[in-house]
Amino acid sequence: MLPDFLRSNLRPRIGVVINPLSGGNLNGLGNIRRIIDDHPQVVHCDVRTPQGVLAALRDFAHQEVDLLVVNGGDGTVQAVLTTLFHHQPFEAQPLLAVLQSGTTSMTARDVGFSGSRVRSLKKLFSWATTGTGHPRVIDRPVLQVQAPGHPTRYGMFFGASAIYQGIQYFHRKLNTKGLRGEVGPALTIFRFLWSAVRQGSDFIPPVPVSVAMDDNPPQQFDSLVVLVSTLERLFLGLYPYWGSESGPLYYTAVRARPRHLLRALPSILRGRSGVHGTPENGFYSHNVHEIKLNLAGGFTLDGQLYTPGNQQEPTVVRYGGTASFLEIS
Secondary structure (H helix, E strand, O other), X not given: OOOHHHOOOOXXXXXXXEOOOOHHHOOOOHHHHHXXXXXXXXXXXXXXXXXXXXXXXXXXXXXXXXXXXXXXXXXXXHHHHHHHHHHOOOOOOOEXXXXXOOOOOHHXXXXXXXXXXXXXXXXXXXXXXXXXXXXXXXXXXXXXXXXXXOOOEEEOEEEEEHHHHHHHHHHHHHHHHOOOOOHHHHHHHHHHHHHHHHOOOOOOOOEEEEEEEOOOOOEEEEEEXXXXXXXXXXXXXXXXXXXXXXXXXXXXXXXXXXXXXXXXXXXXXXXXXXXXXXXXXXXXXXXXXXXXXXXXXXXXXXXXXXXXXXXOOOEEEEEEEEEEEEEEO
């Protein structure tokens, strides 16, 4: 349901959470703070931890915020979604506006404001005060992730196997070089694909996994890639899903040492199986409601890294609700 301010001439009550530690905010927040100071009706709060996000959103709910701006990276968005869906501080979920303020900002590039966070905030405030611009609301499913030994979390992108290893490699080798945006992930993907094509490298060791989708029996295999997402666009515009079912979650997996990898990649990265992206060759994609995974390794949720408390209990990824995001053109 659209919030009242989009169905009437009312102005939204805006709250802004700011994570000063997000990659895009490390070079300073002076311009952001000046823009907010020019709009004293806007409430705002700096957050650095999930507990800080929870405290801020409880205060925003008390102040009847109905448009929540997230000035932080993918991990900050995950903390906001977890607070909204798990702790539920609001009687009615606020509309979300996500700025591109992280190191990668994959969520903002898909359902938020891409480009300069300063220009985006100015555009948002201009629309909120004068009506300038054309708003569009994007409703998107949210993942609920329950992993052994961890509290329930909500997010948009879950990855394991080479994706988990790739983020570790990025933080260890590339993030220290100051790479921002989509350049770092692109270089990581290139490095991993080159290793996978060679097949003789230990750079990306196979990860045993057991996967049970909805009510189907589990499949066990050595995996190269496992991902579950609700994002329509990954970095570099990739859309590696080609399932035909009606489920809200996109699941894609690639077996270790798949056949015809180079020939399959151009199609599967654009959302088509093509001739070679078949289960017989080690490529899988389905649209599902719930996935249970027994992982012999860690996973990432929106760029944050986790390790299940044990491998005997499954990590469960399921549909956790729907969030509404604001875009303005």
